[in-house]
Structure formats: C-alpha cells, structure tokens
Amino acid sequence: MIANHIHDALSQVRKLQEVILERRSFRGYSGTARAMGGLVALAGACVLSSSRMPSSEWAHLAGWSVVLVIALLANYGALAYWFLFDPEARREFLRLMPAVDAIPPLAVAAVMSLALVMHGRFDLLFGTWMCLYGLVHVPYRLSLPRANYGVGLFYMVCGAICLLTPFGRFTNPWPMGVVFFIGEASGGLLLQRHRNRSGE
Amino acid sequence: MTKNTDTPHELLEKLFHEPNRLAILSALCAADKGMTFNELRDGCNLTDGNLNRHLAVLRDADVVRIDKTFVDDKPRTTVSITRKGLDRFQEYLAALQTVLQAAQKAIPVEKKAMVPSGVLRAVTR
Numbered sequence: 001m002i003a004n005h006i007h008d009a010l011s012q013v014r015k016l017q018e019v020i021l022e023r024r025s026f027r028g029y030s031g032t033a034r035a036m037g038g039l040v041a042l043a044g045a046c047v048l049s050s051s052r053m054p055s056s057e058w059a060h061l062a063g064w065s066v067v068l069v070i071a072l073l074a075n076y077g078a079l080a081y082w083f084l085f086d087p088e089a090r091r092e093f094l095r096l097m098p099a100v101d102a103i104p105p106l107a108v109a110a111v112m113s114l115a116l117v118m119h120g121r122f123d124l125l126f127g128t129w130m131c132l133y134g135l136v137h138v139p140y141r142l143s144l145p146r147a148n149y150g151v152g153l154f155y156m157v158c159g160a161i162c163l164l165t166p167f168g169r170f171t172n173p174w175p176m177g178v179v180f181f182i183g184e185a186s187g188g189l190l191l192q193r194h195r196n197r198s199g200e
Numbered sequence: 201m202t203k204n205t206d207t208p209h210e211l212l213e214k215l216f217h218e219p220n221r222l223a224i225l226s227a228l229c230a231a232d233k234g235m236t237f238n239e240l241r242d243g244c245n246l247t248d249g250n251l252n253r254h255l256a257v258l259r260d261a262d263v264v265r266i267d268k269t270f271v272d273d274k275p276r277t278t279v280s281i282t283r284k285g286l287d288r289f290q291e292y293l294a295a296l297q298t299v300l301q302a303a304q305k306a307i308p309v310e311k312k313a314m315v316p317s318g319v320l321r322a323v324t325r
Contacts, residue, residue: 003307010300013293019230020290094283 026098026143028086030078031192037071038184045177057122057170064176071184101139105132122170130159130179145194151187155179211295213288215261220246221254225281225289228264234280255279263288 044067047053048060079099083091109132116124137144137152158179162168167175216222223244228235235243241251258264263285267278281289 003304006300006304006307010297010304013297013300016226016229017290017293017297020286020293023229023232023286097283 021142024143025194026140027195028079028082028096028099029075029144029191030082031188031190031195033074033078033188034191035185035188036074038181038188040067040070040074041180041184042177043067045173045181048173048177055171060171060173061117061122061125063173098140098143102136105135105138108132123168124163125170126168126176127159127161127163129176130155130162132159133183134159145190147190148187151183151190155183158183212299213292213295215257215263216289216292218254220244220250221258224251224254224258225263225285228279228281229286229289231280234265234267234278237277237279240279258285261285 044063048063053059053063079096083096109129112128112132113125116122116128134152134155134157137149137155140152141149158175162175216225224240224246227240227243237251240246241248244251246254255264255266259266262282265280265282267280269276269278
C-alpha cells in the first residue's frame, strides 16, 4: 500500500514538474523569422562569393553586417510583435526574460568582433561568431525545445573547427553561409514545431 | 546557506509543505493567466478565511501576486504565481521527488513484491 501511495505521489510530482516546464517555455521567437535569417545568410554567401564582389576583407565585413542587420530585424521584429500584440505576452517585461538572458553572450560577441577587426584578425571572426552564437543557446535550454540546445552545440563545434583549421578564412563566405543556413533553418523548424504543439 | 543533503526532508521548504498551500500552488502553477479568488477557493475546497490566510502568507513571501480589479462594477481578485514563486516551487518539487525516491528505496523488498510489477517499473524507470 505504501509503495502505491509513493508511486502516486511521485507521478503527481512529475506531472507538476511537466506543467512548470511547459509554463516556462518561451514562445516569443518566430520559427519563420529564424529560418528566414538562415536563408539570408545563405544568400549573403552567394552574393559575397560572386566574382563581382571585391575580395577585400572590409567588403566582406560590410556584406556580413548587412546580413546581420536583416536577420536581427526579422527576429527581433517578430519578438517585438509577439510582445506587443500576443495575448500570452501581455506586454509584461518579465515574459521577455529568456530573450534578455541571451544579451550577455551577444554583447561579448560584439566586443570580440570589434577587437578582432581592430587588430586585423578577420580570419578568427567566423569561428568567434559561431561559438558565441552557439553559447546564446545555453540560457534557453529550459525554455526552448531541448533539441535547440543541440543546434547550439552544432554552432560551437563548427566555430571550433573554423577557429582551429583554415576553413575560417574570412574571404571564403561559404562556411559561414552554410553553417548559419543549416543552424537557423533547423532552429526555425524546431521553434515552429514547438509553437504548433503548444496549440498556437 | 548550505543545506544538509544527507537528510533530504530538510530540503523541503516549510512554506510549501502545508497541504492547503501545496494545493493552492499546484493550481496556480497550471494557470498561466492566474485564477480568481473564487476559482481558487472552490478548486482547493477552502473557506474564504482559510484561503485569505494562506494567500497572505504566500504574498508576504513574494510567491504569489494578488491583483484587485473591477469587472462590470464588481470587484475581482486575481491570484497568480510570481516568477520567483515558480522557481521556489520547482525547487520544492525537486526536493519532494528526492524524498519520495528515498522513501521508495527504504521499503523492504518483500513489501515491494506486493505491488504490481508494472507500477514498480514505472517508479524505477
């Protein structure tokens, strides 16, 4: 009898834990916007690899900056729309906390990029961006689907490869374009599936 | 503050380890938009006075938020769990799980044998 009671209590505790995990899940990001960011990265690689593009590092840096701005506008625009108009968000700042938690690694990425550019170490940029963007996925391990953490690991592994091998040559846009396309497209699909499961 | 993990029951936060408050928080953690006072009272089978008393304790500990509004000229009290409250309740549940698992291990084997095998499998999985 006691074993049965304990079993019942344990299953109730687990159910409550599942309820809390579901409640903590963050649905502010748009899967479509994220996948679009991946497509923009791939398109950026196509444009930058064309023979008409100047092959200087500064031209490539400008090209990737444009890609970054478009991706940021798409993703944070979707987040802002969710915050302002979705009844779930209710314009409560606390609901944005998972997105706020991602700011420190992004800020570090910005500072490191600036430092590397200032010292002319362009070839370290791809690896640094991938590793730090992969790190952004860590704070989301409890609030986004678990597989999203796997996407973060993918970025970190690719970043390490770019940092440690000649793949990270800055004037070759393909490693960056392909890695971000795969990462963002799969991340976008995960987010979309997560939203659909949550009944949105 | 360090807690003694050799005795898992000491990890159970007394604030939550009261049956009525446990019922209140279990109901609130599932209600994303909070619950009205009447819903909570009926759902937890409590009297107005009892619920008020427990809510005051939880509010003072910053575990729940109580909003008083007017809907159709009638006062409405909405209770919702705070982020901090959700964190603490999650920690409490983890501690409770540890205690229950320890209790389960402490049951003699012959008594476990009386339980249907499917149940045991589910527990030890």
